Amino acid sequence: MAPSVLSGPVAAARTALDLGSGTARAVIALTRSGVVRPMGPERLFGVGRAVYRYGYSVTAGFAVGAARHPYRLAVVDDDGVITYAELDERTDRLALGLAATGAGPGAPVGILCRNHRAPVEVMVAAGKCGADVVLLNTGLSTDQMRGVQEQQELHTVVADHDLLDVLPKGPRVVSTDGDGAGSLEALVAAGGPGELPLRPERSKLIVLTSGTTGTPKGAKRPHPSTLSPAASILSTIPLQAGDPVLISAPLFHTWGNAGLLLAALHGSTVVLQRRFEPESFLDIVDRRRVQTVFAVPVMLQRVMEQTDGGWRGPHRPRIVAVSGSALPAGQASEFMDRFGDCLYNLYGSTEVSWVSIASPADLRAAPGTAGRAPYGTTLVILGDNDRPVPAGQDGRVFVGNDLQFEGYTGDQASPEQWEGLVGTGDVGHLDEAGRLHLTGRADDxxxxxxxxxxxxxxxxxxxxxxxxxxxxxxxxxxxxxxxxxxxxxxxxxxxxxxxxxxxxxxxxxxxxxxxxxxxxxxxxxxxxxxxxxxxxxxxxxx
Missing domain, CATH: 3.30.300.30 (ANL, C-terminal domain)
Known part of the structure; x- marks a missing residue:
């Protein structure tokens, strides 16, 4: 399915380019990015085995990496480095340790962590033992956390030491710091020897919506069943296999988690920092020769406010991709003026994944645009009569793609739908070039x-x-x-x-x-x- 933009009184108006089936489109995109390439039979067997066991999940991505490039750095963080082989071996033991405590199918694991290797290891290990993962926002209050615990029935929470105080009594708590009893290291050490299931129950990923009052809703995020979702993103954002990737966006957020999945798929070295600081951000981009950055717009704003000029040294990332909140038009233009035309803006939400992506060319031509619907995505602007409206006219934004959420946990009502498409809750319009411009929230x-x-x-x-x-x-x-x-x-x-x-x-x-x-x-x-x-x-x- 090619990208679709329904914007007039007719039933549909689709772009001429059609790459055929989702599988063909994925193969083309992943060949172009270097993911699909010749390999020996032993590594090919390892790749096939990982996908057979874990599907197209983060767990599978790192297991594939251990088979294809075991000695490549998998994660670089404030504590040092770890290779794909080392991470694979540690997460085997961690999965066994979690299973021994009762975590697994029907017994979810919550992650309350900033950006470092521990949350990555827990996500990978949870996939190996079939435990659902609930990504907990580090800004939640104790009352909100208590509501999430009751709603999600968490069996275990893995948390950074400085965040333990907000956790209510109830679930088993594992600290990511230290090596004493109750620590992640102790759980890893206790997890072996043993045998993991060949094909564990497919774990679900629960991402909390960004509610600021009350208990946030849990949105069930499916693991991709094919590589088509990656192909959609790669149709606009040109990631390359093996390129170091800095994920500054929080890993508990949909965008940071998407960056992790794409990085694992591409066999990248994932660079993480527990806390975002403009100076250290620029230093690590230069020192680690980062080629792709996943961030949120306010981070770029802080970098421009607190630093002079552009990048630290001669190294220049190819891609700085932002999402999670609105990207102001002036900020997009100023950033590219100072740091080069490397900026990509993805508009989406926890519920619908992506809607549109703006390339640097789009942001130059129409600063502030949310971009165009990528391949495999249908974008519709509906008027008050629930009919598509012409270009230039505001209406409600609806989208369809290959990776929409499976509903909220609990009894919360799902978003508005129209002919199989999901409403984002936003108002906007398309320009004559098919670029989306957002006006704001419908309820604003x-x-x-x-x-x-x-x-x-x-x-x-x-x-x-x-x-x-x-x-x-x-x-x-x-x-x-x-x-x-x-x-x-x-x-x-x-x-x-x-x-x-x-x-x-x-x-x-x-x-x-x-x-x-x-x-x-x-x-x-x-x-x-x-x-x-x-x-x-x-x-x-x-």
């Missing part, structure tokens, strides 16, 4: 004095003004008009911005009813680990 629209007003265009306008570092615009209650907009603005150091100046800009460029009633200047916008603004923590709402 307000009615002010009888006029429908969406914060998105106002936020984009203010964000592009001189002296504005970042901005968030949302609706607040208003006695006279029902609702009005409020703008929360973070100014650049030394910028001469005023409330009236912001209001005048909006009135001049948009409409009177879009002018914010409130303009509040802040030192920073509150954000979660993936860069999304925590709107409930903004002051003076309503």
């Amino acid at each position: 629209m307000i009615v002010s004095g009888g006029e429908n007003v969406h914060p998105g265009p106002v936020e984009e306008l203010i964000a592009g003004a001189d002296g504005v570092r970042e901005v968030c615009v949302l609706g607040v209650d208003d006695e006279q008009y029902g609702q009005r907009l409020a703008a929360y603005v973070v100014a650049e150091p030394g910028a001469d911005l005023t409330e009236e100046g912001i209001r005048d800009l909006v009135k001049r460029e948009l409409a009177t009813f879009a002018v914010p009633r409130d303009v509040v200047f802040l030192d920073d916008l509150p954000r979660n680990q993936t860069g999304k603004v925590l709107r409930t923590e903004l002051p003076d709402r309503g």
Whole structure:
């Protein structure tokens, strides 16, 4: 299936390029990236055995790596290095250790970790013993964690030592630090000798949605049943086999986890840092000759704010791929001006995986675009009458691809669907070139004095003004008009911005009813680990 964009009154309008079946498309893409290439019979047997046992999961990716290039570095982190062969042997023992404690099918393992080798090892080991994995957000409170524990019925939680305090009583707790009783090292040491199942029950991956209040929902993420999802991403983002990959996006987030799966598939050395710091980020890119970076937009913003110039030395990554939150148009252009045309922007969500990908050329031609639907993806913009709308007209965004989630855990309602496609909850439009432009969340629209007003265009306008570092615009209650907009603005150091100046800009460029009633200047916008603004923590709402 070629990429599809349904954007007019007709039932469908598809691009002319069709690479045939998903399998053929995957083979072509993976041959181009160097994953598919000749190998000897012994290694070919090892690859086939890994895929037979574990499917197309992260577990399979690292097991394939142990068969194809056992002495290549699998992970580089703050604690040192580990090869594919060493990681394979450790995760065999860890899987046996987990199974001995009762973890396995029906007894999920939670992971509460920052970015280092331990969460990678636990994910791989869980796949080897058939345990479901629940990726826990490191920013959750104790009450939220208690709700997740009850909802997911966790058997074991593997956590970094400094995060143990937020865990409620109940599940078995394993610390990633130290080597004493109750540590991950002790569990590895206890896990052998023994025999793992030839084909364990396929473990599920549960990713928590980024709720900021209450208990986050658990979204069941399927492991790919084919290599078509990878082919979709590779149709726009040109990863290459063996290239070192730095994953700065949190591994507990869908984007960081996707980066891990793609890196394992490509036999890459995965570079991880527990904490993101702009200076150390630039240093490790240069020192480890990183070719691909997976990050979230706010990380790039911090790098540009706290450093001068571009990359540290002569080395230049080929790819910097971001997702997880909106990429402002000005940020995309400034980053490429300073760091080169290596920026890719993927728009998606925990529920739908990917929707569209913007290449550097797309971001140059239309800064702020969310890009185009890649191969194997159907993208539809629906109007109020549930019919596709023409290019340039806003509507609700719906998507279909090869890796959508299997529903929420518990009794939560699934997202809106239309003819087999899943709604993202966002509003946007397609331009004449088929590029997607997002206006904002569908539930963010307000009615002010009888006029429908969406914060998105106002936020984009203010964000592009001189002296504005970042901005968030949302609706607040208003006695006279029902609702009005409020703008929360973070100014650049030394910028001469005023409330009236912001209001005048909006009135001049948009409409009177879009002018914010409130303009509040802040030192920073509150954000979660993936860069999304925590709107409930903004002051003076309503």
